[in-house]
Amino acid sequence: MKIVFSLILIFLILLFQIGIVPHISIDGVFVNLILISILCLSILVSWKSVLGWIIAGGFFLDFYSNGFLGLSVIALVFSCFFAYFLSRKIFKEKNFVSLLLVLIPSLFSYRLLIILLLGVFRGSFIFDYSSFGIWLLYNLVFSVLVFYISKYLHNKFFISKHEKSIPKI
Amino acid sequence: MSKTSRKKYLLIVLGLIVIIVLLNIVPGLSNGLGNFVFKVFSPIQKFFIDLGNRVYSVFSILFSIRDLAKENIALREEVLMLESKVAELSEVKRENRVLREGIDLSEKENLLIIQKASVVGKDIQGLDDWILIDKGSCSGLVKDMAVVSVEMGLVGRIIEVMENFSKIMLITNKESIVAALVEKNRVEGVVKESEKSRLFVDFIPRGEVLVEGDNLITSGMDNIFPKGILIGKIEEIDFSQNQLFQKIYINPVVNFSKLEEVFIVE
Structure with a gap:
């Protein structure tokens, strides 16, 4: 039942990402729901538990991008591990500020890695400061939203009443 | 982390590296996989592209x-x-x-339309300007073929061909370069995308007199785009003192956010 629910949820995220998100861009900048969902799961659960989704999500993003296959996988693995590390070792206090302090560097590292790896692949680096800033802000807003929705769904459907150990934020 | 657990994750990472290397080295493997993924997801994306375009039309009419x-x-x-x-x-x-x-010269058409194709996908990470069409190598398409809109405005060129799909790099892509000329006075230049996400023409000498509203067409000098395809109109001329060439900003004739069908030409 949990697996079926997870698969339906993932399918809905993919549907939104390829169908609806390209229509709600700000200055050509999109929200990356796949990145956001996997990042939030890495923080909530652990990056090891979502490694399969990181790899699948990364390859899916790569097919719909213009770099080499594996580019998004590498960036996702690193940023999810980074998010998990920050939330467990550095910003251990479970509050809204800590959440922001975990999400901002994780999103930043993902985007930067993508730009750097693409630059190495193509032999030229194209960096647009304003576009980067808009991307970070736009995805941060959605990340906070998705985090709280994921937390609610995780508590409601994936852990039993006796196992409620997710700290409150 | 225990030794067994560490070994397990190390094996996963190594396996991942091998898969990534294989996918990028073995010819046709990533192409075939990409073709399969697009076959599954492109009907969904095409449905939402069409829906989005219709909603956009309604709102733009209202405004x-x-x-x-x-x-x-x-x-x-x-x-x-x-x-x-x-x-x-x-x-x-x-x-x-x-x-x-x-004088017994055969008449040759300027543009030969190879295929008509529908736009079935776009970049979802917002990193690059490219679109996916539903025609590929089985329809006779090859890399670097020019693509135009149904109104014969320049869209871009094919950068990747799969069996049933092809990726088109739009002229608004930062990597795109198009050899162009001003229709009226035949001044040649190169169309690129600026840092401010606007199309501009580079290498136009400061002495050349250009007028806003002049048409810009492909010159054919890059051996990719046939000569004479309309790119856009001159929107703004920048005469900043510290530049060797004048910067000509252009307004493309194609509305890239509303592309539904294209022609592949040669």
Whole structure:
């Protein structure tokens, strides 16, 4: 039942990402729901538990991008591990500020890695400061939203009443 | 982390590296996989692209109601002017054909339409400007073929061909370079995308006199885009003192956010 629910949820995220998100861009900048969902799961659960989704999500993003296959996988693995590390070792206090302090560097590292790896692949680096800033802000807003929705769904459907150990934020 | 657990994750990472290397090295493997993924997801994306375009049309009509009457009058005048130009050019074309027949030269069409294709996907990470069409190698498409809109405005070129799909790099992509010339005075330049996400023409000498509204067409000098395809109109001319060339910003004729169908030409 949990697996079926997870698969339906993932399918809905993919549907939104390829169908609806390209229509709600700000200055050509999109929200990356796949990145956001996997990042939030890495923080909530652990990056090891979502490694399969990181790899699948990364390859899916790569097919719909213009770099080499594996580019998004590498960036996702690193940023999810980074998010998990920050939330467990550095910003251990479970509050809204800590959440922001975990999400901002994780999103930043993902985007930067993508730009750097693409630059190495193509032999030229194209960096647009304003576009980067808009991307970070736009995805941060959605990340906070998705985090709280994921937390609610995780508590409601994936852990039993006796196992409620997710700290409150 | 225990030793066994560490070994397990190390194996996963190594396995991942091997898979990534294989996918990028073995010819046709990533192409085949990409073809499969697009076959599954492109109907969904195409449905939402069409839906999004329809919603966009409704909202743009609502927001532009005030300007519609003015635009209507301007367009009527333009149509009349273009009709008289067409009549004039038809006569020139007829004379040209007669002269060519007279000296036994075969008449060659400027643009040959290879295929008509539908736009079924776009970049979802927002990193690059490219679109996915539903025609591939089985329809005779190859890399670097030029792509135009149904109104014959320049869209871009094919950068990747799979069996049933192809990726098109738009002219608004930061990697795109198009050899162009100003239709009126035949000044040549190169169309690129600026840092401010605007199309501009580079390498136009400061001494050249250009007028806003002039048409820009492909020059054919890059051996990719056939000569004579309309790219856009001059929107703004930047004469900043510290530049060797003047910067000409252009307004593309194609509305890339509303592309539904394209032609592949040669």
